[in-house]
Amino acid sequence: VQRLYAEAAHYLEPANAYVHIKGWVRTVRDQKQFAFVQVNDGSNVSGVQVVVDGSLPSFHEVTQLTTGCSVAVLGYVRESPGKEQPIEIHATSVELIGSVSSEYPLQKKRHSFEFLRGIAHLRPRTNSFAAVARIRSALASATHTFFQSMGFIYLHSPIITSSDCEGAGEMFRVTTLPPGAGDDQADFFGQRVSLTVSGQLSAEAYACALGDVYTFGPTFRAENSNTKRHLAEFWMIEPEMAFASRDDAMDNAEAYVKYGVSFLLDKQWEDLQFFDRFIEKGIVQKLEMTRDLPFARVTYTDAIEILFKSKEKFEFRPEWGADLQTEHERYLAEKHFQRPVFVYNYPAKIKAFYMRSNDSESNAEGRRTVAAFDLLVPGIGELIGGSQREERYEMLLSRMQELNLNPDQYWWYLDLRRYGTVPHAGYGLGFERFVQYCTGMDNIRDVIPFPRYPGHCDF
Ligand code: 4AD
Ligand code: MG
Numbered sequence: 001v002q003r004l005y006a007e008a009a010h011y012l013e014p015a016n017a018y019v020h021i022k023g024w025v026r027t028v029r030d031q032k033q034f035a036f037v038q039v040n041d042g043s044n045v046s047g048v049q050v051v052v053d054g055s056l057p058s059f060h061e062v063t064q065l066t067t068g069c070s071v072a073v074l075g076y077v078r079e080s081p082g083k084e085q086p087i088e089i090h091a092t093s094v095e096l097i098g099s100v101s102s103e104y105p106l107q108k109k110r111h112s113f114e115f116l117r118g119i120a121h122l123r124p125r126t127n128s129f130a131a132v133a134r135i136r137s138a139l140a141s142a143t144h145t146f147f148q149s150m151g152f153i154y155l156h157s158p159i160i161t162s163s164d165c166e167g168a169g170e171m172f173r174v175t176t177l178p179p180g181a182g183d184d185q186a187d188f189f190g191q192r193v194s195l196t197v198s199g200q201l202s203a204e205a206y207a208c209a210l211g212d213v214y215t216f217g218p219t220f221r222a223e224n225s226n227t228k229r230h231l232a233e234f235w236m237i238e239p240e241m242a243f244a245s246r247d248d249a250m251d252n253a254e255a256y257v258k259y260g261v262s263f264l265l266d267k268q269w270e271d272l273q274f275f276d277r278f279i280e281k282g283i284v285q286k287l288e289m290t291r292d293l294p295f296a297r298v299t300y301t302d303a304i305e306i307l308f309k310s311k312e313k314f315e316f317r318p319e320w321g322a323d324l325q326t327e328h329e330r331y332l333a334e335k336h337f338q339r340p341v342f343v344y345n346y347p348a349k350i351k352a353f354y355m356r357s358n359d360s361e362s363n364a365e366g367r368r369t370v371a372a373f374d375l376l377v378p379g380i381g382e383l384i385g386g387s388q389r390e391e392r393y394e395m396l397l398s399r400m401q402e403l404n405l406n407p408d409q410y411w412w413y414l415d416l417r418r419y420g421t422v423p424h425a426g427y428g429l430g431f432e433r434f435v436q437y438c439t440g441m442d443n444i445r446d447v448i449p450f451p452r453y454p455g456h457c458d459f
Contacts, residue, residue: 002043008087011077022072030063042130045274049088068100113446120450120459131271132447136435142263146256152212157199165198167353172222195220201413203240207424208416214239224454228443233452240426246371246388249425250342253384254295262291280440296341303343323350329381344373353403355387380437386427393417
């Protein structure tokens with residue numbers, strides 16, 4: 001159906017006018033002489049209007065169709081006299097494939113997203129979730145196109161791992177379940193392993209051999225966060241670049257986000273119009289601004305200063321040395337800079353062990369920071385977290401010891417610093433948060449097909 005619209009002129013040619021479409025009935029209007037059946041096949045927002053003449057042998061059957069029935073339609077493409085759509089299909093046959101029982105939970109009215117979460121297997125049949133699915137797919141395609149065109153190698157990093165990349169102890173343990181095994185035996189064939197929180201460490205190993213690489217896969221966090229921005233299972237894009245600095249990584253991140261957004265503005269226009277109309281007013285303008293304006297950049301120290309001087313009433317007081325809260329992040333992006341903003345050079349004590357020390361800074365406060373950065377965006381807060389990595393063996397080792405990490409567990413990671421080490425940098429972008437940013441969907445649980453969060457793994 002999407003192709004019918006995109007190539008309407010082609011299908012209005014007499015020779016090409018006869019088409020066969022299959023999809024699900026949205027609405028049926030019986031006008032006695034005619035019936036209008038709106039059929040949606042998931043390829044666009046509106047579906048297509050099928051006009052059924054009263055003389056068709058199956059006319060009565062057609063008027064009995066209800067929302068959700070699956071049908072196959074044969075017919076001629078014609079210009080539509082109605083203003084809503086350029087074309088319609090004049091049916092020569094309408095075949096019912098699957099009927100719908102009376103308890104079908106999706107009716108014509110609008111359902112709350114909360115209700116739809118309870119029927120995650122049927123919600124892709126609604127306009128909002130179908131549009132989200134198309135945007136997700138388009139953004140994934142844009143991601144590969146962007147990195148591939150720049151010569152990055154796509155790396156499949158492992159899901160099962162023995163390394164805690166973030167060192168935050170938020171990993172799900174993986175267990176085998178031999179019959180009757182006790183908890184102590186329930187592990188990975190005698191080894192203690194987990195689901196990965198990030199593909200970064202593997203990406204570093206490959207970047208230190210291939211130059212530029214990126215991962216794009218599922219990651220897992222066992223944090224008990226019940227927010228609109230957190231999932232236990234989410235997808236992350238993690239580029240890693242050799243012979244690169246913090247600024248190189250920020251430049252790449254900015255180019256990638258702009259590319260993804262402009263890809264959608266080019267290719268998913270109808271879906272974006274839908275989100276602008278029904279989900280977030282002004283989202284198209286926001287995305288155009290994201291594409292066209294340079295992102296702001298500010299050091300953590302200056303960001304704290306801005307927060308301190310603002311008249312905003314924060315629940316948490318901004319303080320040098322403490323992590324930025326979501327309210328602080330959103331203030332910076334939405335009110336102060338009014339665009340995406342990179343905050344960089346965070347205090348070492350609130351950041352992960354692998355980030356490069358700014359030990360050559362001229363002042364004492366600067367020397368207590370690391371070459372980290374976050375990208376904060378309006379409506380969401382943190383979209384990206386990244387850094388230049390500590391490439392100096394001694395520095396990395398002493399940092400690990402400081403944080404009580406066992407160097408024996410990271411022996412291979414340390415090897416990268418012993419054999420031909422290079423400055424390198426990378427970042428992780430939370431794919432669902434990117435989809436939220438591009439659609440205006442308020443809750444992260446509504447931008448992934450089957451969301452996993454505390455207490456919810458029902459599908
Ligand atoms: O800031 P994070 O924890 O950084 C890393 O994992 C680094 N190893 C990435 C790297 O440098 N290669 O996570 C990166 C991003 C966050 O900015 C956020 O967008 C997303 O991943 N994220 C989550 N998204 C949904 N649910 C969660 N629980 C998330 N935790 C992080
Ligand atoms: Mg982070």
